[in-house]
Amino acid sequence: xxxxxxxxxxxxGGNTDVRVLMSHPMATEQQTKGKPHFIQNLTVKxxxxxxxxxxxxxxxxxxxxxxxxxKGGAKGDKIEVSxxxxxxxxxxxxxxxx
Amino acid sequence: xxxxxxxxxxLAGALALAALLKPFAALAAWxxxxxxxxxxxxxxxxxxxxxxxxxxxxxxEAPQIAENGAVVPIEVTSNIPGTTSLAVLVEKNxxxxxxxxxxxxxALPFVKINAKMGETSDVRVVAxxxxxxxxxxxxxxxxxxxxxx
Numbered sequence: 602x603x604x605x606x607x608x609x610x611x612x613x614g615g616n617t618d619v620r621v622l623m624s625h626p627m628a629t630e631q632q633t634k635g636k637p638h639f640i641q642n643l644t645v646k647x648x649x650x651x652x653x654x655x656x657x658x659x660x661x662x663x664x665x666x667x668x669x670x671x672k673g674g675a676k677g678d679k680i681e682v683s684x685x686x687x688x689x690x691x692x693x694x695x696x697x698x699x
Numbered sequence: 700x701x702x703x704x705x706x707x708x709x710l711a712g713a714l715a716l717a718a719l720l721k722p723f724a725a726l727a728a729w730x731x732x733x734x735x736x737x738x739x740x741x742x743x744x745x746x747x748x749x750x751x752x753x754x755x756x757x758x759x760e761a762p763q764i765a766e767n768g769a770v771v772p773i774e775v776t777s778n779i780p781g782t783t784s785l786a787v788l789v790e791k792n793x794x795x796x797x798x799x800x801x802x803x804x805x806a807l808p809f810v811k812i813n814a815k816m817g818e819t820s821d822v823r824v825v826a827x828x829x830x831x832x833x834x835x836x837x838x839x840x841x842x843x844x845x846x847x848x
Contacts, residue, residue, distance in 0.1 A: 616807060630816070631793070641729045645806070652806040658734045658797040660789060660815045662770045666812035 607628040608692035610680045617628040617674030617698055619645065621682045639687055641682045645669055674698055730799070739788045739795040739823055743832075746786055748825045750805065751834035754779060757824050759837040765816065768841040774811040779828040782808035790836075791820035816841045 604624025611618050628638045637659045645653040652667055671680075676698055683693035701724065733745035743749050760774040774783055785808055786799040797814045819840045826833045 637742055647805055650805065652803050653812075654803075655800040656729050656734070656796060657812075658794055658796055660792050660794065660797045662815055663814035666813055667809075668774070668809075670807040670809040672805055672807055 602646045604692075606682070606692055608680065608682055608691065608694050608696045609684055610674075610678075610696050610698045612674060612676065612698060615673065617647075617668045617671040617678065617680075619671060619680055619682070620666065621669075621694070622664065623684055623692070625684075627659060627661055627665060631698050637687065640684045641687050642659075642686065643667070643682065643684040646683075647671060647674070649681075710752060733799070734794060736796060737794060740792050742788060742794075742796040745788075745798075746825070748786065748788050748827060748832035751825050753833035753842050754826070754833035754835055755831060757826050757835035759822060759824055759835055761822060761839050762835060763838075764840045764842065767803070768816040768818070768843055770813045771839060771841070772813055773817050773822060773839075774810065774825050775809065775823075777808040777826040777828070777833075779808075779833055781825055782826050782828045783812060784827040786825045787812065787814065788821060788823045789814060789820050790817050792817050795823075 608621040625640050626638055630637045639659040640657055643655045644651055652671060669677050678698040679695060680698060681693060681695045685691045730745060733742045736745055756778040758776040761772060761787055765771040766815035773787060775787060777785060784799060784801045787797045788795040789797055800810050802808050821836045821838050823834060823836045
C-alpha cells in the first residue's frame with residue numbers, strides 16, 4: 602500500500618528547507634464508515650539523528666505534503682523521513698541536501 | 700497463568716508507561732486520547748497544554764478563504780525562544796487536533812501542512828516553550844467542506 606514518497610531538501614538563508622510528499626489515502630472515519638486509514642507518526646532525521654517527531658490525525662489532507670525547516674545544514678547532509686500509519690504500514694525516503 | 704491475562708497485564712503496563720512519557724512523546728507513540736477528543740479543550744488537556752497564554756509570537760499563515768476544505772494549507776512559525784512543540788487544531792472539525800510536532804535540537808519550530816476542514820472555523824496553534832504553553836488563533840473561511848468526501 603505504501604506508495605512512493607518524494608522529498609527535496611535545499612539550503613536557504615543558512616537553514617535547510619525540507620519538503621516531503623507522501624502518497625497516502627488519509628481516509629477519514631466519515632469517508633470509510635468507521636474504518637479510517639491514515640498516517641499517525643512521522644519522523645525526520647538528519648544524518649541519523651532524530652530532529653522532528655510528528656503525530657498527525659485523519660484531518661491531514663490526502664497525499665500529505667509537509668514542509669520543515671532545519672537549523673543550519675550543509676550540502677550533502679542526509680535527510681530521512683519515515684511514517685507509520687494506523688494499520689502498521691510504513692515507508693521512508695532519504696535524500697541529500699542540495 | 701493464561702496468555703490472555705498476561706497480554707492484558709503487559710498492555711496495561713505499556714499504557715501506564717506511555718502515560719508517564721506522554722509529555723515527551725516517545726517514538727511511535729500516538730496520543731490516542733488527544734486525537735480522539737471531540738473538543739479542542741479536551742484535546743489540549745490530553746496534550747498537557749490546557750492553560751495556554753495568547754502570544755503574538757506565533758504566526759499562522761493560511762488563506763482567509765479556503766475554496767476547498769479538503770486541502771487547506773496552514774503554515775505555522777513560532778518565534779518564541781525555546782519552542783519545543785507545536786500543535787495545530789481546527790476547532791470545528793469532528794476531532795479538532797490535526798497534528799502535533801516535537802522539535803529537537805537541529806530543527807526550527809516551523810511546519811507547513813495541508814489540513815482538511817469541515818466548515819469555517821478558527822485554527823488554533825499551541826506552542827510549548829520552556830514548559831509553558833502559548834497559543835494563537837486565526838479564522839479560515841471554508842466554502843466547500845472537506846471531511847465528508
